[in-house]
Every structure is written in C-alpha cells, then in structure tokens.
Amino acid sequence: MRVTIQRVSEASVLINQELRSEIGQGLVVLLGICTDDNADDIGWLCKKIVALRIFSDEQGKMNKSLSDVGGEILLISQFTLFASTKKGNRPSYVRSAHPDIAIPLYEAFHKCLMQLTGKEIASGEFGADMKVSLCNDGPVTISIDSKIRE
Numbered sequence: 001m002r003v004t005i006q007r008v009s010e011a012s013v014l015i016n017q018e019l020r021s022e023i024g025q026g027l028v029v030l031l032g033i034c035t036d037d038n039a040d041d042i043g044w045l046c047k048k049i050v051a052l053r054i055f056s057d058e059q060g061k062m063n064k065s066l067s068d069v070g071g072e073i074l075l076i077s078q079f080t081l082f083a084s085t086k087k088g089n090r091p092s093y094v095r096s097a098h099p100d101i102a103i104p105l106y107e108a109f110h111k112c113l114m115q116l117t118g119k120e121i122a123s124g125e126f127g128a129d130m131k132v133s134l135c136n137d138g139p140v141t142i143s144i145d146s147k148i149r150e
Helices: 039-051 099-117
Strands: 002-017 018-023 024-030 062-064 071-075 132-146
Touching: 018 039, 018 071, 024 099, 024 132, 039 099, 039 132, 071 099, 071 132
Parallel strands: 024 071
Antiparallel strands: 002 018, 002 024, 002 132
C-alpha cells in the first residue's frame, strides 16, 4: 500500500457536485492499493499514520501527532499512486489492485483508522470521480509505502 499524506487546515470532497465529506485540521490520506497488499500492510500503515508527529508544538517543531491535536482524517482511494511511467508517457496501472481486491482492503483500512483514532473517518467513494479540495498546512506532504517501510 502507498499513501500520500497531507497535513491540512481543512479539506473536503465532492461527488457529482455534492459535498460528500469535509474535515477541519487533520490529514488527507490518499490511499493506493496494490495487487499484493494484505492485512499486515493495513495495520502497519494505519498505526504509522496515526502516530506520525507532523503537527507543530508550542515551539513550532513538528512534535505532535494527530491525536495530540484532535485532528481528523479524510480518506480518499487513489489507484494512481501505483502508476508506472517506466515506458512511454502514458502511465500504466497494472500494479493497482482491481476493485474485487481493493474494495475490501480499502474498507478494512477505513475501519482500522476508526479503531485507532476512536473517531469517525471522513471519506470519498471508492472508484468515484471525486473533486478533492484542501488547504495544505505547511505545506507538509509525506509519502509512505508499506512494502519499503523506511
């Protein structure tokens, strides 16, 4: 699994020009699911996201986690995170999991985040054409791959 995490002061997602979800201070988590992802990837990645100390403390240092600041999460499925641009100029998405594999993993990821935060997790809709708006705070943007774990 791959995520791109953006620290935000606010974010929202529209589907068919209707507001689906919105959050205040917190994280937008763009989630890409690969063909060989499993429950181990979900647990490791969710724990990492919730524990990341990327919010500023009183001295302005990134020293606080999502729970320390009472932040929210907006989770968005993003199959393009596994785009391969090795050949030519048209990205290939062969490593992105098909919906029959990806949807249950996405739902399990959503549930895991809810359990770890004790909060409702705002989300988009898997496979929908979404319009995501956000105000990146910092800017702070971090990418994590559960297979690399660096």
